[in-house]
Amino acid sequence: EVQLVESGGGLVQPGRSLRLSCEASGFNFDEYAMQWVRQAPGKGLEWVSGISWNSDILGYADSVRGRFTISRDNVKNSLYLQMNSLRAEDMALYYCVRSSSWYYIDYWGQGTLVTVSS
Amino acid sequence: DIQMTQSPSTLSASVGDRVTITCRASQTISSWLAWYQQKPGKAPKLLIYKASSLQSGVPSRFSGSGSGTEFTLTISSLQPDDFATYFCQQYNSYPYSFGQGTKLEIK
Numbered sequence: 060e061v062q063l064v065e066s067g068g069g070l071v072q073p074g075r076s077l078r079l080s081c082e083a084s085g086f087n088f089d090e091y092a093m094q095w096v097r098q099a100p101g102k103g104l105e106w107v108s109g110i111s112w113n114s115d116i117l118g119y120a121d122s123v124r125g126r127f128t129i130s131r132d133n134v135k136n137s138l139y140l141q142m143n144s145l146r147a148e149d150m151a152l153y154y155c156v157r158s159s160s161w162y163y164i165d166y167w168g169q170g171t172l173v174t175v176s177s
Numbered sequence: 178d179i180q181m182t183q184s185p186s187t188l189s190a191s192v193g194d195r196v197t198i199t200c201r202a203s204q205t206i207s208s209w210l211a212w213y214q215q216k217p218g219k220a221p222k223l224l225i226y227k228a229s230s231l232q233s234g235v236p237s238r239f240s241g242s243g244s245g246t247e248f249t250l251t252i253s254s255l256q257p258d259d260f261a262t263y264f265c266q267q268y269n270s271y272p273y274s275f276g277q278g279t280k281l282e283i284k
Binding site for chain 1: 227264268
């Protein structure tokens with residue numbers, strides 16, 4: 060069974076940093092691209108970032124480019140999102156998601172909540 | 178960047194109705210479009226990928242069509258479990274993007 064378990068969310072002040080982690084199990088992690096998707100309270104889904112299976116190809120939403128960095132450790136079966144210079148508008152539930160072989164999202168974690176407030 | 182525009186934002190319908198949700202891309206995305214269903218407090222669930230391919234386990238009353246820039250999700254006969262919010266997503270190229278969502282409400 061595919062499982063994606065996010066951690067690292069919490070309350071952080073504007074301008075500070077936070078690192079999200081996602082531990083994957085139930086599949087060969089090193090064979091799949093992965094992504095982060097977020098959802099602000101009561102709002103729609105926003106694609107944040109993606110990474111290829113070997114970390115060669117990275118993608119970012121315009122809203123986070125230059126502030127967020129996606130990475131992965133295929134030995135630890137883990138995905139990360141380093142978030143710097145956090146803003147109030149980054150406050151959201153952050154989902155770790157798996158890209159299928161054809162790149163659509165086929166599995167979602169339950170999310171980790173990031174709250175940005177002074 | 179590719180913008181996805183979904184319509185309508187809200188749709189009121191009754192059990193048994195046939196409903197259609199539209200998603201338009203700001204530039205061609207071939208058939209690289211997926212549809213997801215989300216219920217309150219839950220992670221989204223994949224319904225359709227590659228514009229018209231039904232995900233395993235999803236009821237056949239759900240169907241998708243379109244290519245290029247215009248796509249539709251159709252539910253042929255609404256069931257009580259279908260009242261939820263629906264999102265389209267393009268995965269043609271980075272940055273991927275979602276439509277703003279369509280909330281399907283009970284009339």
